[in-house]
Amino acid sequence: MSNLLHARLKNIIGLAVLLPLLGLPCPTTSAPNAIPHYEFAVRLNYSQHRLEAIQHVLVPNTFGVSVSDIVFNVPASHQPGVFTLHSVKVDDVSVDYQLRNTILRVQLPRPLSPAESIRLDLDFNVRVPELINPQSFAEANLAYTDDALLVGYWYPLLAPYRSGVGWLETPWYPIGDPFVSESADYTAIITATPGVTIVSGGELIRQRNVWRYHLPHARTFGFIASPFYRTLSLTSGEKTYAVSVLPRHAALAPIALQTLIKAERLFTGLYGTYPYRSLRVAEFSGPWSLEFAGFFVLGANEFDDYDGTQRNRLIRIMAHETSHQWWYGVAGNDQVREPWLDEGLARFNEVRYYEAFAPRDVAWWWQTVIGTPRPSDPLDSPSAAFTNHGDYLDSIYDQGARYLDTLRTQLGPETFNAFLRDLYRRSTFQLFTTEDFFEVLSAHTRLSQRTLKGRFFR
Numbered sequence: 001m002s003n004l005l006h007a008r009l010k011n012i013i014g015l016a017v018l019l020p021l022l023g024l025p026c027p028t029t030s031a032p033n034a035i036p037h038y039e040f041a042v043r044l045n046y047s048q049h050r051l052e053a054i055q056h057v058l059v060p061n062t063f064g065v066s067v068s069d070i071v072f073n074v075p076a077s078h079q080p081g082v083f084t085l086h087s088v089k090v091d092d093v094s095v096d097y098q099l100r101n102t103i104l105r106v107q108l109p110r111p112l113s114p115a116e117s118i119r120l121d122l123d124f125n126v127r128v129p130e131l132i133n134p135q136s137f138a139e140a141n142l143a144y145t146d147d148a149l150l151v152g153y154w155y156p157l158l159a160p161y162r163s164g165v166g167w168l169e170t171p172w173y174p175i176g177d178p179f180v181s182e183s184a185d186y187t188a189i190i191t192a193t194p195g196v197t198i199v200s201g202g203e204l205i206r207q208r209n210v211w212r213y214h215l216p217h218a219r220t221f222g223f224i225a226s227p228f229y230r231t232l233s234l235t236s237g238e239k240t241y242a243v244s245v246l247p248r249h250a251a252l253a254p255i256a257l258q259t260l261i262k263a264e265r266l267f268t269g270l271y272g273t274y275p276y277r278s279l280r281v282a283e284f285s286g287p288w289s290l291e292f293a294g295f296f297v298l299g300a301n302e303f304d305d306y307d308g309t310q311r312n313r314l315i316r317i318m319a320h321e322t323s324h325q326w327w328y329g330v331a332g333n334d335q336v337r338e339p340w341l342d343e344g345l346a347r348f349n350e351v352r353y354y355e356a357f358a359p360r361d362v363a364w365w366w367q368t369v370i371g372t373p374r375p376s377d378p379l380d381s382p383s384a385a386f387t388n389h390g391d392y393l394d395s396i397y398d399q400g401a402r403y404l405d406t407l408r409t410q411l412g413p414e415t416f417n418a419f420l421r422d423l424y425r426r427s428t429f430q431l432f433t434t435e436d437f438f439e440v441l442s443a444h445t446r447l448s449q450r451t452l453k454g455r456f457f458r
Contacts, residue, residue, distance in 0.1 A: 035429075036060065036158050036184040038221065044151075046193035046225055049144045051126040055155055060117040063161045068111045070118075071167035072104040072156035075179060076126055076142055078172035085156075086123040102172045104156050126154050131286050136174050136389050140288040141222075147246050147285040148226035150297060157181050157220065160431060170336055175392050176343075176383035177335040179220070183429040186221040188213045197229045199244050199282040201294015217275060217429050218293035219329050224282045232257050239264075239274075244282040249303040252314065256281065256298070259315055263322035266356050267349065270417060271326045271424040279325065281318070289317050291324035310358040316350045316365065323349035331427035337382045338434055339392075344379065344400015351401065370398050378458040379403055380434050403456045410452065411445055419444040 039056040059070055077083040077099060088097045088106050096107040112118050128151065131143035141152030160168040160182050172178050190198050190211045200223035202215030215221055226246070232253040233242035241264070243257045260281055268274055280295035289298045298317060305313040323346045327333075333341035350369065354362045376395035377385050386392040408416040423432070423440045434457075438449065 034060065034062065035182065035217070038155075038184055038186045038188075040155070040186075040188040040190075040221070042188060042190045044149075044190055044192045044196070044198075044225060046149060046196045046227070049128040049130075049149060051128070051151065051154065053122075053124055053126065053155065055122040055124070056119060057122070057156075057158060058117055058119045059112075059158060061112045061114050064114055064163060066111040066113050067161075068108055069167075070106045070108065070112075070120060071159040071169060072106070073159050073170045073179070073181075074099065074102050074104050074156045075138075075153040075172060076155070077104075078102050079129060082127055082129055082142070084125045084127075086125070087121075088123075089121040090118060092121075103169050122156055124156070126151075128154075134286065134288065137176065137288055137290060138172070138174050138178050140284075140286055141177075141290060143286070145285040147228055147300075148224055148283070150222075150224045150284055150286075150290075152222045152290060152292065153179055153220065154222070158184070168334075173336065173384055175386045175389060176339050176396070178383065180334045180336055180431070181220055181332070182431065183217045183219060183332065186213070186215040186218050188215075188221055188223075190223065192225060193227075195227045196225050197227070197231070197244065199224050199229070199242075199280055199295060201276065201278070201280065201292060203277065215276075215294055219332050220293055222292040222295075224284060224297055226282070229282065234261070236261070238277055240278045242278070242280045244280070245303070246283050246285060246300065249283060249300070252303055252306055255306065256303075256314065256318060259318040260322060262357055263319045263353055264325075266353060267323050267326050270352065271421055272330075272428075274325060275330060279322075281321075289321050291321050291328055293329045294325075296321040296324065310354070310361050311364050311368075315358075316353070316369070319353035320346045320350050326424060330429060331424050332429075332431045333433070334431060336384070338380060339383050340379045340381075340396050340400045341432065341434065341437065343397050344404060347397040347401040348404040351405070370401060373399075373402065379456045380458055399456065403452070406452060410447060415444055 037058040041054045043052040074083060085099055087094055090109055095109060098105045128142055128144050128149055131140060131145050134140045142154055143150055160180060162168055170178060170180050192198055192209050194209045198211040200213045202213045205212040228246050229244040230247060230250045231242055231244040233240060234257060241257060241261050243253050245253045264274055264279055276294045282297050283300055284297040285300045287299050287301045289302060302313040302317045327345040328342040351365050354365050374394050376399050379399050381395060419441055426440060
């Protein structure tokens with residue numbers, strides 16, 4: 001590891017004991033890895049809701065053409081005063097950049113040729129805003145409450161690159177999830193305020209208030225922090241499951257953990273392997289539940305709704321968010337331009353959970369959650385087509401579940417399951433599209449899709 005990185009880590013983290021934990025060679029500009037690699041050194045001041053961060057990102061040129069700039073999407077910069085970028089360096093030399101709204105464009109000192117890689121070093125601060133009457137998932141992704149601090153899409157996230165198109169810029173939009181990212185390897189060292197628990201995805205090494213997470217092949221890296229968590233965990237085989245709840249919901253931790261394990265095993269059987277050795281859930285004292293790689297958060301409202309039966313938000317949203325580890329995490333999609341691909345499947349996976357574990361409640365789910373079909377936009381609409389959260393849920397989530405259930409009826413369960421397993425296999429650690437969806441589908445059936453596509457899609 002370079003002397004500069006040693007110095008930066010000592011300065012940012014202030015603990016020399018951290019250095020042996022890294023155990024990673026300094027990236028070079030030789031032949032690239034297949035995917036990007038991020039390293040974070042973060043100092044979290046919990047009471048001030050502030051992050052000081054150094055981000056090292058190794059960018060491999062797998063694009064087939066030379067590029068003269070690197071583009072990042074920075075969702076945290078959509079709100080003034082939240083994200084402050086101090087510098088961007090290449091080979092320890094500051095380079096020019098432009099940060100306009102949520103798009104960061106870094107000018108390279110020389111073009112990056114195919115089969116080369118380059119490391120960029122970014123120095124920035126994040127001031128996490130308070131969660132006040134959020135109206136969408138996007139607003140809750142980076143926010144704090146009296147009980148916890150959620151650090152969702154907080155860092156400059158390398159934009160996907162598409163041949164013939166270039167960098168896929170993703171401007172902020174308040175409806176849905178305004179994010180899209182390729183899989184990458186992540187290593188994060190977080191020095192937190194003493195007494196604060198950090199929950200994230202991946203392999204964890206902890207030394208007092210220093211938390212090191214390593215998360216390979218992940219869609220993104222987020223975490224949540226709280227001094228109040230009560231954690232219940234279970235190791236079964238090679239997997240560890242953990243649920244961290246706030247004190248008032250401590251009695252519900254066993255119910256939540258049991259549901260998590262059942263859902264993970266169900267979706268493993270239906271779609272394919274869950275790729276990580278841990279799966280964690282943490283409660284967030286807000287109204288929204290949100291997915292990240294290797295972990296997710298459940299809103300306190302979901303716990304409040306638990307009534308001792310299976311007919312409540314704790315059970316069904318636990319199933320919904322667990323399924324995102326397959327559809328979003330492993331098999332990714334453009335959540336802005338084609339949000340139905342993960343959210344429609346996640347909504348449909350709620351009823352698949354009930355079919356497997358509470359069949360008497362399936363009719364309740366259809367009547368209460370989906371209800372009578374309402375006028376809606378086409379299923380493959382982008383999030384920018386909507387001006388309110390309710391219409392977005394009707395058109396993307398609920399209509400997605402109706403479409404997939406109708407498709408299952410048309411194909412039959414065996415063919416339908418084989419199709420989704422194949423789609424998951426082909427899309428592992430990739431971004432798939434609606435076009436890919438139908439291409440894989442055509443390999444499993446000769447039945448015409450014209451009528452269904454005309455009914456649900458543009």
